[in-house]
Amino acid sequence: MSEKLKRRDFLKGAITGTGIGVLGAMGAYSYSGARKALFSKAERNMTDIGTCKSVKVTNISETSWFDNQTLVGDIKGAGGLLVDQYSYNWAPFGNGTGLGKGSYADGIAMIKQYLPHDLDKAWEIAQANSVNPDNAGGYSCLLEVEELDGNKRKFLLDSGWSYKWMDECFKREGIDKMLENREIEALFISHEHFDHYWGLPVTMKYDPTITIYIPEGFYPEGKQYIKDAGHTGKLIEVKNGLCKQIPGMASYVFPIPIICRVYGEQSLYFNIKDKGLVSVTGCCHQGIIRFAETAYKEIKYENDQCHGIYGGLHISPFDDWDPKYDDLVISLERYGFERIGCNHCTGVLCAKKFISAGYPVIEGTARFRSKDKAYLGNGDTITFG
Amino acid sequence: MERFGEHYLEERKLVKRWSGPIPALVSLLLTLTVFYATWWIFQDPRGLMRMYTPYIGYMYCRWWLIMMIWMVYIFDFWPFKRKWLETAHPLVKGTVLTLISVAILLALVKGFFEGFLGNYGLAYFNPEQLEKLDGITSFFAAEYSALAILMFAAIASWLSPAWVVAMENAPWNKMPQPARGFSILTITFFLSTIVYFVTMHPHMGILYHPWQYFTSIAPPYWEKFADTVSGNFHVSWIMCCTVVVWLVETIWERYPFNLIKNNWLRRFATFFGIILIALAMHFFLYFAQELTWGEAIRGTRRAFSPDWRWLHVGEMAIFFLVPALFLAFYCDNWPKKFSMPVNVATRTIVCLVAAVVLYIAYYKTSHLFLGTQKGFSHPQQFPMIPTIWLINIWLAHHWFMDNWPAWKMVPKTAHEIEADHNAARARIDDIRFTPKFVTGIGAGLAIGVLFYVVTVWALPGLYEIIDIIPKN
Ligand SMILES: [Fe+2]
Numbered sequence: 013m014s015e016k017l018k019r020r021d022f023l024k025g026a027i028t029g030t031g032i033g034v035l036g037a038m039g040a041y042s043y044s045g046a047r048k049a050l051f052s053k054a055e056r057n058m059t060d061i062g063t064c065k066s067v068k069v070t071n072i073s074e075t076s077w078f079d080n081q082t083l084v085g086d087i088k089g090a091g092g093l094l095v096d097q098y099s100y101n102w103a104p105f106g107n108g109t110g111l112g113k114g115s116y117a118d119g120i121a122m123i124k125q126y127l128p129h130d131l132d133k134a135w136e137i138a139q140a141n142s143v144n145p146d147n148a149g150g151y152s153c154l155l156e157v158e159e160l161d162g163n164k165r166k167f168l169l170d171s172g173w174s175y176k177w178m179d180e181c182f183k184r185e186g187i188d189k190m191l192e193n194r195e196i197e198a199l200f201i202s203h204e205h206f207d208h209y210w211g212l213p214v215t216m217k218y219d220p221t222i223t224i225y226i227p228e229g230f231y232p233e234g235k236q237y238i239k240d241a242g243h244t245g246k247l248i249e250v251k252n253g254l255c256k257q258i259p260g261m262a263s264y265v266f267p268i269p270i271i272c273r274v275y276g277e278q279s280l281y282f283n284i285k286d287k288g289l290v291s292v293t294g295c296c297h298q299g300i301i302r303f304a305e306t307a308y309k310e311i312k313y314e315n316d317q318c319h320g321i322y323g324g325l326h327i328s329p330f331d332d333w334d335p336k337y338d339d340l341v342i343s344l345e346r347y348g349f350e351r352i353g354c355n356h357c358t359g360v361l362c363a364k365k366f367i368s369a370g371y372p373v374i375e376g377t378a379r380f381r382s383k384d385k386a387y388l389g390n391g392d393t394i395t396f397g
Numbered sequence: 398m399e400r401f402g403e404h405y406l407e408e409r410k411l412v413k414r415w416s417g418p419i420p421a422l423v424s425l426l427l428t429l430t431v432f433y434a435t436w437w438i439f440q441d442p443r444g445l446m447r448m449y450t451p452y453i454g455y456m457y458c459r460w461w462l463i464m465m466i467w468m469v470y471i472f473d474f475w476p477f478k479r480k481w482l483e484t485a486h487p488l489v490k491g492t493v494l495t496l497i498s499v500a501i502l503l504a505l506v507k508g509f510f511e512g513f514l515g516n517y518g519l520a521y522f523n524p525e526q527l528e529k530l531d532g533i534t535s536f537f538a539a540e541y542s543a544l545a546i547l548m549f550a551a552i553a554s555w556l557s558p559a560w561v562v563a564m565e566n567a568p569w570n571k572m573p574q575p576a577r578g579f580s581i582l583t584i585t586f587f588l589s590t591i592v593y594f595v596t597m598h599p600h601m602g603i604l605y606h607p608w609q610y611f612t613s614i615a616p617p618y619w620e621k622f623a624d625t626v627s628g629n630f631h632v633s634w635i636m637c638c639t640v641v642v643w644l645v646e647t648i649w650e651r652y653p654f655n656l657i658k659n660n661w662l663r664r665f666a667t668f669f670g671i672i673l674i675a676l677a678m679h680f681f682l683y684f685a686q687e688l689t690w691g692e693a694i695r696g697t698r699r700a701f702s703p704d705w706r707w708l709h710v711g712e713m714a715i716f717f718l719v720p721a722l723f724l725a726f727y728c729d730n731w732p733k734k735f736s737m738p739v740n741v742a743t744r745t746i747v748c749l750v751a752a753v754v755l756y757i758a759y760y761k762t763s764h765l766f767l768g769t770q771k772g773f774s775h776p777q778q779f780p781m782i783p784t785i786w787l788i789n790i791w792l793a794h795h796w797f798m799d800n801w802p803a804w805k806m807v808p809k810t811a812h813e814i815e816a817d818h819n820a821a822r823a824r825i826d827d828i829r830f831t832p833k834f835v836t837g838i839g840a841g842l843a844i845g846v847l848f849y850v851v852t853v854w855a856l857p858g859l860y861e862i863i864d865i866i867p868k869n
């Protein structure tokens with residue numbers, strides 16, 4: 013055999029062997045326990061956000077919509093969970109052409125002149141032109157932070173959806189007066205979703221000068237809405253990551269894609285003296301465990317203890333289920349939360365699974381159209397600290 | 398005796414109408430146009446039928462693929478006569494055969510799964526049965542049943558071609574059509590059902606509250622190993638199997654399994670070899686995500702949750718299949734001038750590079766024109782749907798339409814067919830187990846392991862440089 017042939021045989025063998033070697037190594041090592049040695053231990057940043065004495069949350073409204081079947085029917089009819097929320101033709105941006113055919117520009121043109129002073133009129137027009145306007149509710153809560161020296165500071169998280177429903181809720185909890193008296197320092201918008209954001213003019217009606225914090229990732233329509241709703245105060249677009257607010261309070265923006273064409277969610281952390289970390293969320297599209305893990309990695313909190321949760325945990329907002337949610341129910345135990353005040357898009361089904369798993373879920377009173385005592389309902393309050 | 402389409406694909410000569418890369422580029426442009434038009438009509442959430450809900454569109458997409466595999470690979474185009482396949486205009490063939498594939502598709506999904514199984518066996522196959530349950534909205538009823546039906550499709554899209562590619566149709570390879578087709582259909586459907594019951598059924602069993610302890614193993618037996626109770630763990634390796642079957646069939650030319658002379662040994666080695674290669678991909682692609690994004694954390698959503706990571710393994714695998722099929726269908730499986738191992742290795746590297754480029758391009762831009770969402774892990778982000786949709790179009794174009802119009806189909810003469818067979822045999826005979834070859838293998842093994850180590854070492858840094866979607 014010539015040298016050339018021998019070399020070619022060697023080459024063929026070597027190439028074949030390389031393939032087998034790569035595949036063999038991939039199969040043998042990639043999922044073995046040994047690989048874990050390569051992962052760096054989570055480095056903790058331990059950013060100091062200060063401490064506060066307590067935080068009291070008043071649930072202004074957690075019922076984003078009143079009937080699941082109707083809402084999900086609309087979503088399905090319009091083409092599913094990826095469809096741009098501004099095109100659903102939901103109130104207040106209805107243009108009278110029916111499900112899935114709306115746009116922000118058409119909708120706002122019909123009501124803009126009434127924002128924010130005449131919301132009754134604006135909503136009336138929206139009702140006439142939108143799909144299932146009476147199914148709209150909203151998510152919003154009041155946060156009262158007590159600083160270490162006893163000074164109390166108020167913030168709003170989200171402004172709900174239906175002008176009519178949110179105005180009612182604001183009046184029920186006295187938010188209208190607080191806004192008029194300029195007692196509330198700022199409005200944090202968790203994300204651009206209809207049920208958290210489209211009720212913005214209701215806050216504007218009582219205090220158009222309020223400072224607004226939105227997370228990075230709003231679409232042009234969403235940013236335009238702030239102007240169209242009559243806002244005259246400061247607008248702060250919070251960059252992804254941690255942002256300290258006041259001692260013991262910080263926001264965190266997660267760059268995540270969300271259903272109905274929304275991007276990014278802003279949630280709040282509180283560090284309660286002697287108690288530990290409290291997480292307050294709108295929908296928590298990033299997931300409660302990621303939220304807790306992020307806190308562990310990024311900030312320093314009392315006793316290294318996860319103390320409480322308030323808000324939507326976005327697990328089964330439509331009472332849908334998936335085995336991956338069971339992963340969450342099973343794993344939440346590891347984080348040791350001491351008080352769980354969940355509602356909204358957590359889903360009643362999930363709250364019930366939490367309760368049967370033995371978690372400290374704070375039950376509610378099921379008033380003002382909240383559906384179940386399994387979680388904190390409209391008008392209920394919870395105080396951490 | 399009528400041969401229908403037996404060996405039709407090997408025995409047709411596709412003659413380029415223009416020289417150079419023009420036919421491939423024209424075909425790419427043409428199929429992408431058809432892709433986008435049909436995407437808009439059927440799938441796009443902003444389009445006409447908006448089937449990308451996502452599971453409904455996904456289900457039809459997956460089963461349509463299998464319908465074509467059944468018609469072409471398992472039934473050899475039966476009942477269409479060979480004469481018709483060779484003489485009918487590609488547009489006529491394409492239309493007729495596509496319409497038939499869709500008709501079988503609807504009969505299978507609506508008639509067999511939803512109507513028959515869903516009404517008389519397992520309620521979760523039929524949305525109407527699910528809607529009767531407390532608290533399940535009609536939207537999710539439709540999604541859940543589509544999920545179950547499509548999970549079945551995932552398995553069938555691996556096993557149906559595997560019987561032809563790996564088992565070489567044995568033991569029915571001598572039987573005429575349609576008897577052979579029905580035999581293979583029966584065995585692959587039977588195996589798919591068994592695999593379905595031990596992989597996907599336990600997933601469906603915990604989809605409802607309370608867990609269905611009575612009818613399925615709950616929590617599923619893979620919980621500890623996979624770090625999740627989700628069936629995505631299986632979707633992952635089964636997707637890898639599907640991809641590997643086609644790699645073996647196209648760019649790998651069944652190498653190195655075709656070196657085995659004993660028929661049954663070769664068949665089983667190929668069948669199980671595909672599974673082993675798929676498992677290697679399955680574990681490695683999961684590991685790759687750990688290296689670039691960090692360890693998964695159970696109970697999180699999206700990019701950090703083990704269930705999504707497993708799903709993403711399947712998604713990454715499919716990005717590898719797209720260039721491989723393009724190379725095989727439109728580039729005449731380039732290159733062919735070297736020895737088999739060199740050809741196979743060259744194609745593999747080309748496809749790997751193309752897959753990475755496609756992956757980056759997809760996540761950077763697809764949301765701008767597909768109507769999907771930005772980001773890797775959106776719960777409605779399913780890159781498998783557009784990629785398989787494109788693959789379906791290629792299959793219809795390549796199998797049903799002979800790559801028309803950039804190519805012209807001419808049946809090979811008996812002489813040419815004979816020459817083909819000889820060439821194939823020569824390629825195999827070219828690999829000899831000489832001492833040099835064996836030392837080569839030894840050296841190769843070491844190089845392979847080293848290559849793996851270097852990849853694992855370099856991956857985090859490489860990913861950092863590319864930074865497809867800016868991280869939080
Ligand atoms: Fe929400």
Ligand SMILES: [Fe+2]
Binds near residue numbers: 203205295297
């Ligand atoms: Fe939301």
